[in-house]
Amino acid sequence: xxxxxxxxxxxxxxxxxxxxxxxxxxxxxxxxxxxxxxxxxxxxxxxxxxxxxxxxxxxxxxxxxxxxxxxxxxxxxxxxxxxxxxxxxxxxxxxxxxxxxxxxxxxxxxxxxxxxxxxxxxxxxxxxxxxxxxxxxxxxxxxxxxxxxxxxxxxxxxxxxxxxxxxxxxxxxxxxxxxxxxxxxxxxxxxxxxxxxxxxxxxxxxxxxxxxxxxxxxxxx
Numbered sequence: 001x002x003x004x005x006x007x008x009x010x011x012x013x014x015x016x017x018x019x020x021x022x023x024x025x026x027x028x029x030x031x032x033x034x035x036x037x038x039x040x041x042x043x044x045x046x047x048x049x050x051x052x053x054x055x056x057x058x059x060x061x062x063x064x065x066x067x068x069x070x071x072x073x074x075x076x077x078x079x080x081x082x083x084x085x086x087x088x089x090x091x092x093x094x095x096x097x098x099x100x101x102x103x104x105x106x107x108x109x110x111x112x113x114x115x116x117x118x119x120x121x122x123x124x125x126x127x128x129x130x131x132x133x134x135x136x137x138x139x140x141x142x143x144x145x146x147x148x149x150x151x152x153x154x155x156x157x158x159x160x161x162x163x164x165x166x167x168x169x170x171x172x173x174x175x176x177x178x179x180x181x182x183x184x185x186x187x188x189x190x191x192x193x194x195x196x197x198x199x200x201x202x203x204x205x206x207x208x209x210x211x212x213x214x215x216x217x218x219x220x221x
Contacts (some may be wrong), residue, residue, distance in 0.1 A: 004070055007101055007173065008048060010137050012065045015105075016046045018125060019063075033061070033118070049106070054155030054162040061109040061118055062164075068102040073174065091182055092192070098140070098176040105169040108153075112165040116150045119167035123147050126171065138175065145170035 019035035026032040036042040045056060049066035056062075085094045105126075107118040126144060133142045148168040155162040182190040 004099075004177070006137070007070070007103065007175065008065050008067050010133075011103060011105065011171075012046060012048060014129075014133075015063055015065070015122070015125075019044060019046060024121070033121075051155055057108055057155070057162055057164050058110060061107070061114060063118070063122065064106040064108065066104050066106070068104070070099045070101045073098045073100055092180050093183060095179045095181070096176050097179065098174065100172070100174050102145070103171045103173060105171070107167045107169070108164045110164055112150050115165035115167040116147075119147045119150075119169050123169050126169065139173050140176065141172070141174035143172040145172055 016035055019033055022031040022034055024031065024033050033044045034042070035044050035046055039045070039056060043060065045060050045062035047062070047064060049064045051057075051064070086092075087094070105119075105122055107115050107122060109115040109118060123144065123146075130142055130144065133139050146169075148166075148170065150165045150167040152163055153166045155164075180192045181188050
């Protein structure tokens with residue numbers, strides 16, 4: 001079972017890895033848009049779409065990754081329990097569900113042209129790696145939709161409003177996830193999920209939700 005959060009996380013990690021390797025070179029031979037984990041050192045911010053401190057966008061361009069609602073594709077899906085696979089050795093069944101989703105990669109800057117240029121760079125990087133994503137993440141379809149018109153968006157900062165330009169890159173994905181379970185008749189006895197709790201984590205609002213981590217292969221334990 002691949003968590004749905006990986007749809008967003010895969011592209012965040014891919015872009016962070018690419019921008020961290022110094023592959024983007026400016027006219028003078030200097031490395032540009034170099035990503036580092038340290039916000040005080042990085043030349044670009046790459047993260048999910050939930051923004052806790054929009055003030056950072058005043059000084060650094062950013063790439064934010066978000067997804068739309070995920071829709072199940074019935075025409076690809078297993079049609080009922082009779083078509084699910086069963087492993088007689090382990091006693092486990094397997095069900096495959098197929099989904100479609102749009103992923104939006106927002107390129108932000110206080111400068112309109114920089115936001116648009118950054119979106120063009122991201123689009124080309126994804127286009128050049130279009131065969132990488134199906135092979136690495138088992139996506140069935142990766143369709144680059146295009147580059148949006150730059151628009152001003154507004155965030156509420158601590159003391160001021162932060163206005164930046166946003167040019168978006170849209171991808172349309174079709175992917176599948178596998179559920180492994182044990183059942184008696186129509187009743188599920190065990191559903192193997194790859195999530196583990198690892199204590200608690202602090203949130204911006206002061207709450208302490210569980211930290212949940214996805215572990216490779218845990219559903220087969």
